Amino acid sequence: MSSSYADYGEIVLDHYENPRNVGEFEQPDAVALVGNPACGDQMKMSLRIRDGVVEEARFKAFGCGAAIAASSMTTTLIRGMKLEDLEKITNRTVAEALGGLPPAKLHCSVLAEEAIREALADYRRRAPGRLAAPDRSRVPMGPGSTDQTGAERK
Amino acid sequence: MDHHATTPVLPEVLDAMLPFLKEDFGNASSTTHLYGKRASDAVEAARRHVADLFSASPSEIVFTSGATESDNLAIRGAARAARAKGDHIVTCAIEHEAVLETCHELESEGFRVTRLPVDRHGWVDPESVLRALTPRTILVSIHAANNEIGTIEPIADIGRIARERGLLFHTDAAQAAGRIPLDVEAMSVDLLAMSAHKMYGPKGVGALYVRKRTPLEAQVHGGGQEKKRRSGTLNVPGIVGLGKAAEVAMRDMTGESARLAALRDDLWRRISSSIEGVTMNGHPVHRLPNNLNVTVKHAEGEAMLMALRDAAALSTGSACASGAMRGSYVLRALGVAEDDAHSALRFGLGRSNTAEQIETIAGRLQRAVARLRALSPFHEGAEARGGATRVV
Numbered sequence A: 001m002s003s004s005y006a007d008y009g010e011i012v013l014d015h016y017e018n019p020r021n022v023g024e025f026e027q028p029d030a031v032a033l034v035g036n037p038a039c040g041d042q043m044k045m046s047l048r049i050r051d052g053v054v055e056e057a058r059f060k061a062f063g064c065g066a067a068i069a070a071s072s073m074t075t076t077l078i079r080g081m082k083l084e085d086l087e088k089i090t091n092r093t094v095a096e097a098l099g100g101l102p103p104a105k106l107h108c109s110v111l112a113e114e115a116i117r118e119a120l121a122d123y124r125r126r127a128p129g130r131l132a133a134p135d136r137s138r139v140p141m142g143p144g145s146t147d148q149t150g151a152e153r154k
Numbered sequence B: 001m002d003h004h005a006t007t008p009v010l011p012e013v014l015d016a017m018l019p020f021l022k023e024d025f026g027n028a029s030s031t032t033h034l035y036g037k038r039a040s041d042a043v044e045a046a047r048r049h050v051a052d053l054f055s056a057s058p059s060e061i062v063f064t065s066g067a068t069e070s071d072n073l074a075i076r077g078a079a080r081a082a083r084a085k086g087d088h089i090v091t092c093a094i095e096h097e098a099v100l101e102t103c104h105e106l107e108s109e110g111f112r113v114t115r116l117p118v119d120r121h122g123w124v125d126p127e128s129v130l131r132a133l134t135p136r137t138i139l140v141s142i143h144a145a146n147n148e149i150g151t152i153e154p155i156a157d158i159g160r161i162a163r164e165r166g167l168l169f170h171t172d173a174a175q176a177a178g179r180i181p182l183d184v185e186a187m188s189v190d191l192l193a194m195s196a197h198k199m200y201g202p203k204g205v206g207a208l209y210v211r212k213r214t215p216l217e218a219q220v221h222g223g224g225q226e227k228k229r230r231s232g233t234l235n236v237p238g239i240v241g242l243g244k245a246a247e248v249a250m251r252d253m254t255g256e257s258a259r260l261a262a263l264r265d266d267l268w269r270r271i272s273s274s275i276e277g278v279t280m281n282g283h284p285v286h287r288l289p290n291n292l293n294v295t296v297k298h299a300e301g302e303a304m305l306m307a308l309r310d311a312a313a314l315s316t317g318s319a320c321a322s323g324a325m326r327g328s329y330v331l332r333a334l335g336v337a338e339d340d341a342h343s344a345l346r347f348g349l350g351r352s353n354t355a356e357q358i359e360t361i362a363g364r365l366q367r368a369v370a371r372l373r374a375l376s377p378f379h380e381g382a383e384a385r386g387g388a389t390r391v392v
Protein backbone atom coordinates (compact mmCIF):
# COMPACT_ATOMS: atom_id res chain seq x y z
CA MET A 1 0.00 0.00 0.00
CA SER A 2 1.79 3.04 -1.17
CA SER A 3 1.18 6.26 -2.97
CA SER A 4 3.36 8.97 -4.35
CA TYR A 5 1.09 11.97 -4.66
CA ALA A 6 2.73 13.76 -1.75
CA ASP A 7 5.22 15.48 -4.07
CA TYR A 8 2.69 17.09 -6.40
CA GLY A 9 3.10 20.80 -6.98
CA GLU A 10 0.41 23.45 -6.92
CA ILE A 11 -0.39 23.40 -10.62
CA VAL A 12 -0.87 19.65 -10.58
CA LEU A 13 -3.17 19.87 -7.58
CA ASP A 14 -5.13 22.67 -9.19
CA HIS A 15 -5.67 20.77 -12.44
CA TYR A 16 -6.54 17.64 -10.51
CA GLU A 17 -9.10 19.48 -8.42
CA ASN A 18 -10.45 21.74 -11.16
CA PRO A 19 -9.87 19.85 -14.36
CA ARG A 20 -10.36 22.00 -17.46
CA ASN A 21 -12.27 20.94 -20.55
CA VAL A 22 -13.81 17.75 -19.25
CA GLY A 23 -16.08 15.91 -21.61
CA GLU A 24 -16.35 15.11 -25.29
CA PHE A 25 -18.11 16.22 -28.46
CA GLU A 26 -21.14 14.75 -30.13
CA GLN A 27 -19.34 14.86 -33.43
CA PRO A 28 -15.64 15.18 -32.83
CA ASP A 29 -13.18 15.61 -35.65
CA ALA A 30 -10.70 13.37 -33.85
CA VAL A 31 -10.90 11.01 -30.89
CA ALA A 32 -8.28 8.97 -29.11
CA LEU A 33 -8.60 6.49 -26.30
CA VAL A 34 -5.22 5.52 -24.96
CA GLY A 35 -4.29 3.48 -21.93
CA ASN A 36 -1.33 2.53 -19.86
CA PRO A 37 -1.57 -1.23 -19.52
CA ALA A 38 0.77 -1.21 -16.52
CA CYS A 39 -1.39 0.92 -14.30
CA GLY A 40 -4.75 0.62 -15.98
CA ASP A 41 -5.03 4.36 -16.47
CA GLN A 42 -6.92 5.57 -19.53
CA MET A 43 -7.41 8.85 -21.26
CA LYS A 44 -9.87 9.82 -23.91
CA MET A 45 -9.23 12.95 -25.91
CA SER A 46 -11.68 14.54 -28.34
CA LEU A 47 -10.82 17.39 -30.65
CA ARG A 48 -12.76 19.84 -32.72
CA ILE A 49 -10.60 21.00 -35.59
CA ARG A 50 -11.20 23.95 -37.90
CA ASP A 51 -8.87 25.01 -40.73
CA GLY A 52 -5.93 23.04 -39.40
CA VAL A 53 -6.30 24.48 -35.90
CA VAL A 54 -7.51 22.80 -32.69
CA GLU A 55 -10.58 24.82 -31.93
CA GLU A 56 -11.49 22.90 -28.82
CA ALA A 57 -10.13 19.91 -26.89
CA ARG A 58 -11.90 17.85 -24.26
CA PHE A 59 -10.87 14.88 -22.19
CA LYS A 60 -12.04 12.13 -19.92
CA ALA A 61 -9.63 10.16 -17.79
CA PHE A 62 -9.45 7.33 -15.36
CA GLY A 63 -6.25 7.46 -13.41
CA CYS A 64 -4.13 8.95 -10.74
CA GLY A 65 -3.97 12.62 -9.93
CA ALA A 66 -1.05 13.17 -12.28
CA ALA A 67 -2.87 11.50 -15.16
CA ILE A 68 -5.90 13.70 -14.61
CA ALA A 69 -3.82 16.85 -14.28
CA ALA A 70 -1.75 15.98 -17.35
CA SER A 71 -4.87 15.37 -19.42
CA SER A 72 -6.42 18.62 -18.27
CA MET A 73 -3.23 20.60 -18.91
CA THR A 74 -2.90 19.09 -22.37
CA THR A 75 -6.32 20.27 -23.42
CA THR A 76 -5.45 23.83 -22.40
CA LEU A 77 -2.07 23.66 -24.15
CA ILE A 78 -3.36 22.51 -27.49
CA ARG A 79 -6.37 24.78 -27.82
CA GLY A 80 -5.78 27.16 -30.66
CA MET A 81 -2.72 25.25 -31.79
CA LYS A 82 -1.95 24.43 -35.41
CA LEU A 83 -2.00 20.73 -36.17
CA GLU A 84 1.63 20.71 -37.25
CA ASP A 85 2.61 22.19 -33.87
CA LEU A 86 0.67 19.47 -32.09
CA GLU A 87 3.28 17.02 -33.33
CA LYS A 88 5.91 18.80 -31.30
CA ILE A 89 4.17 18.36 -27.97
CA THR A 90 5.83 15.71 -25.86
CA ASN A 91 5.23 14.46 -22.37
CA ARG A 92 8.03 16.81 -21.29
CA THR A 93 6.06 19.80 -22.56
CA VAL A 94 3.10 18.68 -20.50
CA ALA A 95 5.14 17.90 -17.39
CA GLU A 96 6.89 21.26 -17.60
CA ALA A 97 3.62 23.11 -17.98
CA LEU A 98 2.49 21.37 -14.81
CA GLY A 99 5.51 22.74 -12.99
CA GLY A 100 7.11 19.31 -12.99
CA LEU A 101 5.99 15.88 -11.83
CA PRO A 102 7.60 13.57 -9.29
CA PRO A 103 9.92 11.16 -11.19
CA ALA A 104 7.67 8.21 -10.42
CA LYS A 105 4.80 10.07 -12.05
CA LEU A 106 6.46 11.28 -15.22
CA HIS A 107 5.02 8.38 -17.13
CA CYS A 108 1.52 9.69 -16.48
CA SER A 109 2.24 12.59 -18.80
CA VAL A 110 3.18 10.11 -21.52
CA LEU A 111 -0.46 9.18 -21.67
CA ALA A 112 -1.23 12.75 -22.73
CA GLU A 113 1.43 12.68 -25.41
CA GLU A 114 0.09 9.43 -26.75
CA ALA A 115 -3.44 10.78 -26.77
CA ILE A 116 -2.34 13.66 -29.01
CA ARG A 117 -0.52 11.30 -31.39
CA GLU A 118 -3.51 9.00 -31.54
CA ALA A 119 -5.93 11.86 -32.07
CA LEU A 120 -3.85 13.11 -34.97
CA ALA A 121 -3.76 9.64 -36.47
CA ASP A 122 -7.50 9.42 -36.08
CA TYR A 123 -7.94 12.78 -37.78
CA ARG A 124 -5.86 11.58 -40.72
CA ARG A 125 -7.86 8.41 -40.94
CA ARG A 126 -11.10 10.34 -41.01
CA ALA A 127 -9.86 12.83 -43.57
CA PRO A 128 -7.09 11.34 -45.65
CA GLY A 129 -4.91 13.89 -47.36
CA ARG A 130 -5.87 16.75 -45.08
CA LEU A 131 -2.63 16.42 -43.17
CA ALA A 132 0.98 15.70 -44.04
CA ALA A 133 2.58 12.39 -43.06
CA PRO A 134 3.20 12.01 -39.35
CA ASP A 135 6.55 12.38 -37.67
CA ARG A 136 7.18 8.92 -36.26
CA SER A 137 10.15 9.78 -34.08
CA ARG A 138 9.07 9.04 -30.56
CA VAL A 139 10.25 10.81 -27.47
CA PRO A 140 11.49 8.50 -24.75
CA MET A 141 9.65 8.45 -21.47
CA GLY A 142 12.59 9.80 -19.48
CA PRO A 143 13.95 8.79 -16.11
CA GLY A 144 10.53 7.95 -14.78
CA SER A 145 10.20 5.01 -17.10
CA THR A 146 12.18 2.48 -15.10
CA ASP A 147 10.41 0.09 -12.79
CA GLN A 148 10.40 0.84 -9.12
CA THR A 149 8.90 -2.08 -7.39
CA GLY A 150 10.20 -1.84 -3.85
CA ALA A 151 8.07 -3.05 -1.01
CA GLU A 152 7.87 -1.62 2.47
CA ARG A 153 6.35 -2.76 5.69
CA LYS A 154 3.14 -0.80 5.79
CA MET B 1 -6.64 6.57 9.29
CA ASP B 2 -3.58 4.64 8.25
CA HIS B 3 -3.04 2.99 11.60
CA HIS B 4 -2.02 -0.28 9.95
CA ALA B 5 1.15 1.36 8.74
CA THR B 6 2.06 2.86 12.05
CA THR B 7 0.65 4.64 15.08
CA PRO B 8 1.77 7.71 17.02
CA VAL B 9 3.49 7.26 20.37
CA LEU B 10 1.02 7.79 23.22
CA PRO B 11 1.90 10.54 25.70
CA GLU B 12 2.01 8.06 28.57
CA VAL B 13 4.35 5.84 26.57
CA LEU B 14 6.65 8.78 25.87
CA ASP B 15 6.58 9.78 29.54
CA ALA B 16 7.62 6.28 30.53
CA MET B 17 10.49 6.34 28.04
CA LEU B 18 11.94 9.78 28.75
CA PRO B 19 13.81 9.00 32.00
CA PHE B 20 15.61 6.20 30.19
CA LEU B 21 16.81 8.59 27.52
CA LYS B 22 17.91 11.17 30.11
CA GLU B 23 19.01 10.24 33.61
CA ASP B 24 18.57 6.44 33.65
CA PHE B 25 20.76 5.77 30.67
CA GLY B 26 22.36 2.62 32.07
CA ASN B 27 23.12 -0.54 30.13
CA ALA B 28 20.70 -3.22 31.22
CA SER B 29 23.53 -5.76 31.18
CA SER B 30 25.67 -3.78 33.65
CA THR B 31 23.78 -4.62 36.78
CA THR B 32 26.79 -4.09 39.04
CA HIS B 33 25.92 -0.41 39.40
CA LEU B 34 22.79 1.54 40.06
CA TYR B 35 22.22 2.86 36.52
CA GLY B 36 22.47 -0.58 35.06
CA LYS B 37 20.26 -2.02 37.75
CA ARG B 38 17.55 0.56 37.13
CA ALA B 39 17.66 -0.12 33.43
CA SER B 40 17.51 -3.85 33.90
CA ASP B 41 14.60 -3.57 36.34
CA ALA B 42 12.70 -1.47 33.83
CA VAL B 43 13.42 -3.97 31.06
CA GLU B 44 12.14 -6.82 33.21
CA ALA B 45 8.97 -4.87 34.05
CA ALA B 46 8.40 -4.31 30.34
CA ARG B 47 8.99 -8.00 29.68
CA ARG B 48 6.21 -8.79 32.10
CA HIS B 49 3.78 -6.42 30.40
CA VAL B 50 4.53 -7.83 26.96
CA ALA B 51 4.18 -11.38 28.28
CA ASP B 52 0.84 -10.49 29.89
CA LEU B 53 -0.53 -9.31 26.56
CA PHE B 54 -0.20 -12.86 25.24
CA SER B 55 -0.72 -14.77 28.52
CA ALA B 56 2.90 -15.87 28.28
CA SER B 57 5.60 -15.92 30.91
CA PRO B 58 8.25 -13.17 30.92
CA SER B 59 11.12 -15.58 30.32
CA GLU B 60 9.52 -16.42 26.96
CA ILE B 61 9.83 -12.87 25.62
CA VAL B 62 12.82 -11.93 23.44
CA PHE B 63 13.23 -8.25 22.58
CA THR B 64 14.05 -7.42 18.98
CA SER B 65 14.05 -4.42 16.67
CA GLY B 66 10.47 -5.06 15.53
CA ALA B 67 8.14 -7.56 13.95
CA THR B 68 10.26 -7.92 10.84
CA GLU B 69 13.25 -9.09 12.85
CA SER B 70 11.00 -11.22 15.05
CA ASP B 71 9.55 -12.96 11.99
CA ASN B 72 13.03 -13.52 10.61
CA LEU B 73 14.33 -14.89 13.88
CA ALA B 74 11.31 -17.13 14.37
CA ILE B 75 11.19 -18.65 10.91
CA ARG B 76 14.85 -18.89 10.05
CA GLY B 77 15.85 -19.69 13.62
CA ALA B 78 13.28 -22.45 14.01
CA ALA B 79 13.80 -23.89 10.54
CA ARG B 80 17.55 -24.13 10.90
CA ALA B 81 17.31 -25.56 14.40
CA ALA B 82 14.91 -28.27 13.18
CA ARG B 83 16.85 -29.06 10.03
CA ALA B 84 17.67 -32.59 11.16
CA LYS B 85 13.97 -33.36 11.50
CA GLY B 86 12.75 -32.00 8.21
CA ASP B 87 12.79 -29.24 5.67
CA HIS B 88 9.21 -28.30 4.88
CA ILE B 89 7.44 -25.08 5.90
CA VAL B 90 3.76 -24.21 5.47
CA THR B 91 2.67 -20.58 5.21
CA CYS B 92 0.06 -18.63 3.25
CA ALA B 93 0.01 -16.39 0.21
CA ILE B 94 -1.00 -13.16 1.93
CA GLU B 95 1.59 -13.07 4.69
CA HIS B 96 3.70 -9.99 5.19
CA GLU B 97 6.96 -9.81 3.22
CA ALA B 98 8.88 -10.35 6.45
CA VAL B 99 7.50 -13.90 6.39
CA LEU B 100 7.31 -14.48 2.63
CA GLU B 101 10.81 -13.18 1.95
CA THR B 102 12.32 -15.17 4.80
CA CYS B 103 10.66 -18.33 3.49
CA HIS B 104 11.91 -17.50 0.03
CA GLU B 105 15.42 -17.18 1.30
CA LEU B 106 15.15 -20.50 3.12
CA GLU B 107 14.24 -22.13 -0.18
CA SER B 108 17.67 -21.19 -1.45
CA GLU B 109 19.07 -23.15 1.51
CA GLY B 110 17.14 -26.21 0.38
CA PHE B 111 13.98 -25.85 2.43
CA ARG B 112 10.64 -26.41 0.74
CA VAL B 113 7.78 -23.99 1.27
CA THR B 114 4.05 -24.44 0.69
CA ARG B 115 2.17 -21.15 0.34
CA LEU B 116 -1.46 -21.89 0.95
CA PRO B 117 -4.08 -20.01 -1.03
CA VAL B 118 -6.77 -18.09 0.81
CA ASP B 119 -10.49 -17.85 0.09
CA ARG B 120 -12.04 -14.68 -1.28
CA HIS B 121 -12.19 -13.26 2.24
CA GLY B 122 -8.50 -13.85 2.82
CA TRP B 123 -9.20 -16.71 5.17
CA VAL B 124 -6.89 -19.72 5.51
CA ASP B 125 -8.83 -22.96 5.80
CA PRO B 126 -7.34 -25.06 8.65
CA GLU B 127 -8.18 -28.12 6.53
CA SER B 128 -5.83 -26.85 3.85
CA VAL B 129 -3.05 -26.66 6.43
CA LEU B 130 -3.74 -30.23 7.37
CA ARG B 131 -3.62 -31.34 3.75
CA ALA B 132 -0.36 -29.52 3.12
CA LEU B 133 1.54 -31.30 5.88
CA THR B 134 4.13 -33.91 4.97
CA PRO B 135 6.37 -36.09 7.13
CA ARG B 136 9.10 -33.51 6.42
CA THR B 137 7.08 -30.53 7.73
CA ILE B 138 8.69 -28.75 10.65
CA LEU B 139 7.03 -25.35 10.85
CA VAL B 140 3.67 -23.72 10.16
CA SER B 141 3.57 -19.92 9.90
CA ILE B 142 0.21 -18.20 9.52
CA HIS B 143 -0.37 -14.58 10.49
CA ALA B 144 -2.92 -13.69 13.14
CA ALA B 145 -4.49 -10.92 11.03
CA ASN B 146 -3.78 -9.36 7.67
CA ASN B 147 -2.61 -5.78 7.44
CA GLU B 148 -4.45 -4.87 4.28
CA ILE B 149 -7.82 -6.51 4.50
CA GLY B 150 -7.99 -7.03 8.25
CA THR B 151 -8.98 -10.69 8.06
CA ILE B 152 -8.39 -12.56 11.31
CA GLU B 153 -7.17 -16.10 10.67
CA PRO B 154 -8.36 -19.17 12.56
CA ILE B 155 -5.05 -19.53 14.33
CA ALA B 156 -6.37 -21.51 17.29
CA ASP B 157 -7.52 -24.24 14.89
CA ILE B 158 -4.31 -24.12 12.91
CA GLY B 159 -2.29 -24.14 16.13
CA ARG B 160 -4.08 -27.24 17.30
CA ILE B 161 -3.31 -29.03 14.07
CA ALA B 162 0.36 -28.14 14.37
CA ARG B 163 0.54 -29.11 18.02
CA GLU B 164 -1.12 -32.48 17.55
CA ARG B 165 1.61 -33.34 15.08
CA GLY B 166 4.46 -31.93 17.10
CA LEU B 167 5.13 -29.11 14.63
CA LEU B 168 6.16 -25.60 15.54
CA PHE B 169 3.57 -22.90 14.95
CA HIS B 170 4.60 -19.31 14.33
CA THR B 171 2.25 -16.38 13.92
CA ASP B 172 3.01 -12.84 12.77
CA ALA B 173 0.84 -10.81 15.12
CA ALA B 174 2.10 -7.37 14.08
CA GLN B 175 -1.42 -6.19 13.22
CA ALA B 176 -3.34 -8.19 15.79
CA ALA B 177 -1.30 -7.53 18.93
CA GLY B 178 -3.01 -5.06 21.21
CA ARG B 179 -6.11 -5.02 19.00
CA ILE B 180 -7.60 -8.43 19.63
CA PRO B 181 -7.01 -10.85 22.53
CA LEU B 182 -4.19 -13.29 21.82
CA ASP B 183 -3.45 -16.18 24.15
CA VAL B 184 -0.45 -18.26 23.14
CA GLU B 185 -1.63 -21.17 25.25
CA ALA B 186 -5.19 -21.27 23.99
CA MET B 187 -3.98 -20.78 20.42
CA SER B 188 -1.13 -23.32 20.66
CA VAL B 189 1.33 -20.74 19.40
CA ASP B 190 5.05 -21.46 19.79
CA LEU B 191 6.42 -18.30 18.25
CA LEU B 192 4.68 -14.93 17.97
CA ALA B 193 6.07 -11.77 16.42
CA MET B 194 4.98 -8.22 17.25
CA SER B 195 6.07 -4.59 16.93
CA ALA B 196 5.68 -1.67 19.34
CA HIS B 197 4.90 0.96 16.72
CA LYS B 198 1.70 -0.72 15.56
CA MET B 199 0.25 -0.25 19.04
CA TYR B 200 1.23 3.29 19.98
CA GLY B 201 4.76 2.45 21.03
CA PRO B 202 8.03 3.62 19.51
CA LYS B 203 9.46 2.42 16.20
CA GLY B 204 12.45 0.10 16.06
CA VAL B 205 11.47 -2.19 18.90
CA GLY B 206 9.40 -5.34 19.09
CA ALA B 207 9.35 -8.77 20.58
CA LEU B 208 9.24 -12.43 19.76
CA TYR B 209 7.42 -14.79 22.05
CA VAL B 210 9.31 -18.09 22.16
CA ARG B 211 7.62 -20.94 23.96
CA LYS B 212 9.85 -22.61 26.56
CA ARG B 213 12.16 -25.23 25.13
CA THR B 214 11.51 -24.23 21.54
CA PRO B 215 14.69 -24.87 19.60
CA LEU B 216 15.73 -21.62 17.97
CA GLU B 217 18.99 -20.77 16.26
CA ALA B 218 20.13 -17.22 17.02
CA GLN B 219 20.41 -14.91 14.01
CA VAL B 220 22.27 -12.06 15.67
CA HIS B 221 25.43 -13.11 17.51
CA GLY B 222 27.61 -11.26 19.96
CA GLY B 223 27.18 -10.43 23.62
CA GLY B 224 24.71 -13.21 24.29
CA GLN B 225 21.90 -10.94 25.46
CA GLU B 226 18.35 -12.24 25.68
CA LYS B 227 19.56 -15.69 26.75
CA LYS B 228 21.74 -15.90 23.65
CA ARG B 229 18.67 -15.82 21.42
CA ARG B 230 19.28 -12.27 20.25
CA SER B 231 22.56 -10.51 20.99
CA GLY B 232 22.94 -6.75 21.09
CA THR B 233 22.79 -4.09 23.76
CA LEU B 234 19.18 -3.73 24.76
CA ASN B 235 17.29 -0.70 23.50
CA VAL B 236 16.20 0.25 27.02
CA PRO B 237 14.04 3.33 26.25
CA GLY B 238 12.42 1.49 23.35
CA ILE B 239 11.74 -1.59 25.44
CA VAL B 240 10.27 0.53 28.24
CA GLY B 241 8.03 2.17 25.62
CA LEU B 242 7.02 -1.21 24.27
CA GLY B 243 6.20 -2.39 27.78
CA LYS B 244 4.08 0.68 28.46
CA ALA B 245 2.31 0.33 25.10
CA ALA B 246 1.54 -3.31 25.92
CA GLU B 247 0.23 -2.34 29.35
CA VAL B 248 -2.02 0.36 27.88
CA ALA B 249 -3.21 -1.93 25.08
CA MET B 250 -4.14 -4.57 27.61
CA ARG B 251 -5.97 -2.02 29.76
CA ASP B 252 -7.90 -0.38 26.91
CA MET B 253 -8.34 -3.18 24.39
CA THR B 254 -11.94 -4.10 25.07
CA GLY B 255 -13.29 -0.56 25.11
CA GLU B 256 -11.15 0.80 22.31
CA SER B 257 -11.79 -2.15 20.01
CA ALA B 258 -15.53 -1.83 20.51
CA ARG B 259 -15.35 1.91 19.84
CA LEU B 260 -13.32 1.46 16.65
CA ALA B 261 -15.50 -1.37 15.39
CA ALA B 262 -18.55 0.89 15.82
CA LEU B 263 -16.85 3.74 13.96
CA ARG B 264 -15.70 1.36 11.25
CA ASP B 265 -19.20 -0.06 10.83
CA ASP B 266 -20.59 3.45 10.65
CA LEU B 267 -18.05 4.33 7.98
CA TRP B 268 -19.01 1.28 5.95
CA ARG B 269 -22.71 2.00 6.34
CA ARG B 270 -22.23 5.58 5.15
CA ILE B 271 -20.02 4.64 2.24
CA SER B 272 -22.09 1.73 1.04
CA SER B 273 -25.35 3.64 1.27
CA SER B 274 -24.13 6.78 -0.47
CA ILE B 275 -21.85 5.36 -3.16
CA GLU B 276 -22.87 2.85 -5.75
CA GLY B 277 -20.60 -0.01 -6.69
CA VAL B 278 -18.59 -0.41 -3.52
CA THR B 279 -17.55 -3.77 -2.13
CA MET B 280 -15.80 -4.71 1.06
CA ASN B 281 -12.56 -6.65 0.84
CA GLY B 282 -11.64 -9.06 3.58
CA HIS B 283 -13.73 -11.17 5.91
CA PRO B 284 -17.19 -9.77 6.70
CA VAL B 285 -17.07 -11.05 10.28
CA HIS B 286 -13.60 -12.20 11.24
CA ARG B 287 -11.80 -8.93 10.77
CA LEU B 288 -9.79 -6.49 12.86
CA PRO B 289 -12.04 -4.00 14.63
CA ASN B 290 -10.26 -1.05 13.06
CA ASN B 291 -9.96 -2.21 9.46
CA LEU B 292 -12.09 -1.40 6.46
CA ASN B 293 -10.91 -2.14 2.93
CA VAL B 294 -13.19 -1.19 0.08
CA THR B 295 -13.19 -1.31 -3.68
CA VAL B 296 -14.91 1.65 -5.29
CA LYS B 297 -15.60 0.75 -8.85
CA HIS B 298 -14.50 3.23 -11.52
CA ALA B 299 -12.64 5.49 -9.15
CA GLU B 300 -8.87 5.23 -9.08
CA GLY B 301 -7.28 4.63 -5.67
CA GLU B 302 -4.67 7.31 -5.64
CA ALA B 303 -7.03 9.92 -7.02
CA MET B 304 -9.41 9.10 -4.15
CA LEU B 305 -6.61 9.38 -1.62
CA MET B 306 -5.75 12.79 -2.98
CA ALA B 307 -9.29 13.99 -2.64
CA LEU B 308 -9.23 12.99 1.02
CA ARG B 309 -5.70 14.08 1.71
CA ASP B 310 -6.40 16.79 4.25
CA ALA B 311 -9.17 14.84 5.93
CA ALA B 312 -7.37 11.55 6.41
CA ALA B 313 -4.14 9.75 5.64
CA LEU B 314 -5.10 6.53 3.93
CA SER B 315 -3.57 4.03 1.60
CA THR B 316 -4.71 2.39 -1.58
CA GLY B 317 -4.66 -1.18 -2.80
CA SER B 318 -2.17 -0.35 -5.45
CA ALA B 319 -0.21 2.57 -6.63
CA CYS B 320 1.54 3.06 -9.87
CA ALA B 321 5.11 4.18 -9.93
CA SER B 322 6.88 4.79 -13.19
CA GLY B 323 4.41 2.88 -15.25
CA ALA B 324 4.81 -0.28 -13.23
CA MET B 325 1.87 -1.14 -11.09
CA ARG B 326 2.62 -1.95 -7.54
CA GLY B 327 -0.34 -4.19 -7.33
CA SER B 328 -1.43 -5.60 -4.06
CA TYR B 329 -0.56 -9.29 -3.92
CA VAL B 330 -3.02 -9.59 -1.08
CA LEU B 331 -5.95 -8.38 -3.16
CA ARG B 332 -4.82 -10.54 -6.06
CA ALA B 333 -4.70 -13.60 -3.80
CA LEU B 334 -8.35 -12.94 -2.92
CA GLY B 335 -9.19 -13.05 -6.60
CA VAL B 336 -9.96 -9.32 -6.82
CA ALA B 337 -9.91 -8.39 -10.50
CA GLU B 338 -6.90 -6.40 -11.64
CA ASP B 339 -9.11 -3.42 -12.50
CA ASP B 340 -10.71 -3.41 -9.09
CA ALA B 341 -7.36 -3.54 -7.36
CA HIS B 342 -6.76 -0.07 -8.80
CA SER B 343 -9.81 1.13 -6.97
CA ALA B 344 -9.15 -0.13 -3.45
CA LEU B 345 -8.89 2.01 -0.32
CA ARG B 346 -7.75 0.90 3.10
CA PHE B 347 -8.92 2.54 6.29
CA GLY B 348 -7.02 1.70 9.46
CA LEU B 349 -8.82 3.41 12.30
CA GLY B 350 -7.10 4.33 15.53
CA ARG B 351 -7.30 6.20 18.79
CA SER B 352 -7.40 9.65 17.27
CA ASN B 353 -10.38 8.97 15.02
CA THR B 354 -13.78 10.32 15.94
CA ALA B 355 -17.38 10.04 14.81
CA GLU B 356 -17.24 13.52 13.22
CA GLN B 357 -14.23 12.47 11.20
CA ILE B 358 -16.07 9.44 9.92
CA GLU B 359 -18.91 11.65 8.78
CA THR B 360 -16.55 14.08 7.08
CA ILE B 361 -14.63 11.36 5.33
CA ALA B 362 -17.71 9.56 4.10
CA GLY B 363 -19.05 12.83 2.68
CA ARG B 364 -15.75 13.77 1.08
CA LEU B 365 -15.37 10.33 -0.42
CA GLN B 366 -18.84 10.41 -1.88
CA ARG B 367 -18.16 13.76 -3.58
CA ALA B 368 -14.73 12.66 -4.77
CA VAL B 369 -16.09 9.48 -6.29
CA ALA B 370 -18.87 11.37 -8.05
CA ARG B 371 -16.33 13.78 -9.48
CA LEU B 372 -13.91 11.04 -10.54
CA ARG B 373 -16.62 8.97 -12.12
CA ALA B 374 -17.85 11.94 -14.07
CA LEU B 375 -14.33 12.23 -15.43
CA SER B 376 -13.93 8.59 -16.19
CA PRO B 377 -14.29 7.10 -19.66
CA PHE B 378 -14.83 3.68 -18.04
CA HIS B 379 -17.80 4.67 -16.03
CA GLU B 380 -19.58 6.11 -19.00
CA GLY B 381 -18.82 2.96 -21.01
CA ALA B 382 -19.98 0.74 -18.19
CA GLU B 383 -23.19 2.67 -17.84
CA ALA B 384 -23.86 2.57 -21.54
CA ARG B 385 -23.55 -1.18 -21.63
CA GLY B 386 -25.15 -1.68 -18.26
CA GLY B 387 -22.13 -3.63 -17.11
CA ALA B 388 -18.89 -3.16 -15.35
CA THR B 389 -16.53 -4.25 -18.07
CA ARG B 390 -13.90 -1.85 -19.01
CA VAL B 391 -13.62 0.06 -22.23
CA VAL B 392 -10.44 -0.54 -24.14
Ligand code: FES
Residues within 6 Å of the ligand: A036, A039, A040, A041, A063, A064, A065, A066, A067, A105, A107, A108, A111, B319, B320, B321, B323
Ligand atom coordinates in the same frame (compact mmCIF):
# COMPACT_ATOMS: atom_id res chain seq x y z
S1 FES C 1 -0.16 6.18 -12.11
FE1 FES C 1 -0.14 5.34 -14.02
S2 FES C 1 -0.66 7.02 -15.23
FE2 FES C 1 -0.49 7.89 -13.29
